[in-house]
Amino acid sequence: xxxxxxxxxxxxxxxxxxxxxSCRASQSVGxxxxxxxxxxxxxxxxxxxxxxxxxxxxxxxxxxxxxxxxFTLTISxxxxxxxxxxxxxxxxxxxxxxxGTRVEIK
Amino acid sequence: EVQLVESGGxxxxxxxxxxxxxxxxxxxxxxxxxxxVRQAPGKGLEWVSYISSSTGMLYYAxxxxxxxxxSRDNAKDSLxxxxxxxxxxxxxxxxxxxxxxxxxTCSFDYWGQGALVTVSS
Numbered sequence: 252x253x254x255x256x257x258x259x260x261x262x263x264x265x266x267x268x269x270x271x272x273s274c275r276a277s278q279s280v281g282x283x284x285x286x287x288x289x290x291x292x293x294x295x296x297x298x299x300x301x302x303x304x305x306x307x308x309x310x311x312x313x314x315x316x317x318x319x320x321x322f323t324l325t326i327s328x329x330x331x332x333x334x335x336x337x338x339x340x341x342x343x344x345x346x347x348x349x350x351g352t353r354v355e356i357k
Numbered sequence: 358e359v360q361l362v363e364s365g366g367x368x369x370x371x372x373x374x375x376x377x378x379x380x381x382x383x384x385x386x387x388x389x390x391x392x393x394v395r396q397a398p399g400k401g402l403e404w405v406s407y408i409s410s411s412t413g414m415l416y417y418a419x420x421x422x423x424x425x426x427x428s429r430d431n432a433k434d435s436l437x438x439x440x441x442x443x444x445x446x447x448x449x450x451x452x453x454x455x456x457x458x459x460x461x462t463c464s465f466d467y468w469g470q471g472a473l474v475t476v477s478s
Contacts, residue, residue: 285464287402294452294468295402301462338402342463345416346392346404 253277255339255349263357270326272352274339279319283343286315286324289351290335298337299324329354359383359467361453366472373443377472379436379453387411387431390456392465393438395449395474405451406438420446443476450474 254277264270274284282302287295297306299315302322312327326333334356339349365377379391393405406427407416415427426439436453450471457466 283462287465289402294470295465296468297457297464297466300457300464300466301460304459304462306464306466340402340464345418346407348402348404351401 253280253341253344253347255341255347257337257339257349257352259352260350261353261355263355264329265357266329266331268329270324270329270333270354272324272337272354274317274322274324274349276320276322276341276343278343280341280343282318283341284315284317284322285340285342286313287338287340288333288335289338295338326354359455361455361467361469363451363453363469363472366451366474368475368477369443370478371444371476373476374439374441375443375474377438377440377451377453377474379438379469381434381436381455384455386429386434390458390463391429391436392454392456393427393436394452394454394465394468395447396452396471397446397449400449403449407456408436440474443474445476448474448476 256275258273284302286299289295303315314325336351336353338351360382362380369375392407408427424442428437452471453469454465455467
């Protein structure tokens with residue numbers, strides 16, 4: 252089973268700041284990696300697929316990069332609605348998720 | 358508008374069974390692979406099961422293999438998860454999710470609102 256490790260577990264930031272979230276795979280997943288955002292009481296929302304492709308309707312401030320084992324989700328300038336938990340997910344071998352990174356208001 | 362609506366959640370005793378349903382609308386259900394994902398209270402996401410669009414391929418997480426069965430009725434645009442031999446560790450919100458594949462890479466582009474399953478005596 253491919254294990255995804257996200258870091259850090261929690262980020263405390265202010266609106267307007269730049270955010271960089273990390274996801275590391277225990278073995279190569281190519282670019283078969285997606286990112287999701289989840290707010291309390293809501294289902295996850297797809298942000299990025301194929302490591303770097305924004306899903307429909309996702310603002311341009313969200314971007315993804317990486318391949319192989321190291322991936323990054325960047326939010327160029329935090330908006331108030333971006334405070335949430337972010338998960339990475341791989342599909343190289345059966346689906347697994349990272350443990351999540353919480354982005355909270357400082 | 359794509360919609361996925363789960364139902365069938367509730368309180369069940371350890372060792373009991375429950376059947377979840379997911380009603381799909383707004384897209385051609387039979388063209389899409391579907392998945393179940395769960396989230397225990399205060400925890401992260403865990404993939405549970407996959408069913409292909411029409412070829413009958415089924416896959417399960419090791420944690421539910423032999424106890425859960427996924428199925429679908431393409432004529433009724435519905436997805437199901439039969440859960441048997443439930444334990445407290447199965448307590449979670451269960452989401453159905455549509456699998457979207459583009460250029461060889463896949464992700465879950467639409468999710469239901471979730472159905473809460475609580476296993477307790």
